[in-house]
Amino acid sequence: MSFLTLVDISKTFGATVAVADFNLDIEKGEFVSFLGPSGCGKTTTLRMIAGFELPTTGNITLDGADITFQPSNQRNVGMVFQAYALFPNMTVAQNIGFGLQVRKTPPAEVRRRVDEMLTLIHLEEFASRYPYQMSGGQQQRVALARALAIQPRVLLLDEPLSALDAKIRVELRLEIRRIQQTLGITTVYVTHDQEEALSLSDRVVVMSRGRMEQVGTPYEIYNYPTTEFVASFVGQLNLLPIANLDRDARSCTLAGQPIRFEHSGDRPISDTPRLAIRPEEFWLGDGQERNLLRGRVETLIFLGAIIRVRVDIGDGVLISADLFNARSLNLPRVGDEVLVSFPVHACWLI
Amino acid sequence: MNTPTPRAKRHAQTLWSWFWILAGVLYFVVPLIATFDFSLRAKKDVLTFLAYERIFTDAAFWRTFSFSLQMAFFAIVVSILLVVPTAYWIRLKLPRLRPMVEFVSMLPFVVPAIVLVFGLIRVFSGPPFRLTNTFAGTNVLLVAGYVVLALPYTYRAVDTGLGAIDVRTLTEAAQSLGAGWGTIMFKIIFPNLRVAILSGAFLTLATVIGEYTLATFIVGNKAFGPYMSLIGQNRTYESSSLAIISFLLTWAFMGLIQIFNRGRAEGHLAGAR
Structure with missing residues (x-):
């Protein structure tokens, strides 16, 4: 007991x-x-x-x-x-x-x-x-x-x-x-x-x-x-509107760009599901087993150990990506076209 | 026409400030000086403390003064035992009743003492409480009357003191450590209201020492207030000396409040660092 x-x-x-x-x-x-x-x-x-x-x-x-x-x-x-x-x-x-x-x-x-x-x-x-x-x-x-x-x-x-x-x-x-x-x-x-x-x-x-x-x-x-x-209360979270959801294929589109996901949480998904991704899961550039998004840098926010990059990926959808601050980091400038990627397993539907 | 320069304007303002300060000081101090001066003229063409000597050698002075001191002491004790737990409980459990209790505590300012004393005599001269028939009974009645008269001062002082400490959290902290209501009252609340209680007590003392109406109708010339009045009617120079003595006593009580309050203010400043 x-x-x-x-x-x-x-x-x-x-x-x-x-x-x-x-x-x-x-x-x-x-x-x-x-x-x-x-x-x-x-x-x-x-x-x-x-x-x-x-x-x-x-x-x-x-x-x-x-x-x-x-x-x-x-x-x-x-x-x-x-x-x-x-x-x-x-x-x-x-x-x-x-x-x-x-x-x-x-x-x-x-x-x-x-x-x-x-x-x-x-x-x-x-x-x-x-x-x-x-x-x-x-x-x-x-x-x-x-x-x-x-x-x-x-x-x-x-x-x-x-x-x-x-x-x-x-x-x-x-x-x-x-x-x-x-x-x-x-x-x-x-x-x-x-x-x-x-x-x-x-x-x-x-x-x-x-x-x-x-x-x-x-x-x-x-x-x-x-x-x-x-x-949304614990940590920062991107909650992004999706379209063309195929639950069986575990795929959808985000601002017209194809996305794959692995799990959708333990609870039932709402009628208007959204894609959840933590900001720290993003990096600039592509990689294997990663979803890839194209967009334009809208703002750069300096937070000390972290630099928060807000990227407009089209259709008015903004994503926040947290990058670890390091002297070797090659930061884009506001207005630059960038490739942003995140692991397939790091996103889920809510 | 020349307009005054800013420097001249400031100079004029300073002069006016000093004028009003001086006017205020003269308004309060001149009657006092005049009374003091008059009290020293008990002998023709000589300045003497004879009036003071007569007062201090008058047995009635010491008898009435000590009687009023005793009554004040009991009034203070009863007030504290009545007001502190009440104000504490209202802050802790019944905060919505605070405006009402504040209003009630102010009633002695609204209801004249003469109305209060006739009410007391009328209620307590017959059964079941025949308090006006014995000396002890009238003393009890006088103390009860003084408690009512002093209520605005004691309640306000205690309530302000309670407002300065976080009553609820301190109570809960003590409870979580195992303390019951008695321990909380006597080890936490009373010690932290020391300054507020002393302020209320000194104000009560100052009120009671010179009080005339209740004392005259309940105990007659046993109290200091009626004694002062009697002297005022019959002995010219002694009444002035008594006025000065009474004034000094009141200021001594006020001074004591200031001394205790200063101690508290310094403590709080240290805490703010």
């Missing part, structure tokens, strides 16, 4: 359905992310696990026990918030030790555990500082230590990196994963940042409009999206 189970969970606020038909099994020690845009129900689901919201239907079990109606302060679930939520009147050490003091842990044990947590987050010298004397990244590490100090059964993180700048976010992301793997703690992480979800998680739950769109490993979610929403 799974460690944390959500069965038929739904949550409504008045007439608004925040979460519907949510079913998920999470194994002990697993890192699962809820990924989706604002208002998709990911935070509401997390808050139901924490006990801050009561599900309208369904139940939640943790380690075999039904916790659906258990008060949040009795669940032994650690929570890290986007806004850090450190207690301003307490020092770092007092913040970390708060949960232990609530549990009437002997003072010597509290001190030992606080020191252990400070070592874990590499902030040993900050024990007597107050939250307002620390940076956002440091405060969030303290919040993480505070949540872990009570040795929770599950660690919940609600967009913990959203308020931080890009560099700190990446650093802390690695820190969170390191700590999670060191302690082997079951973790549920809420984010709208696909890079965070893909880089941290054992499994990702993609959500939209209160429903689960797809559950899978980051590799599955990115490479084999089962819905149009997942395909």
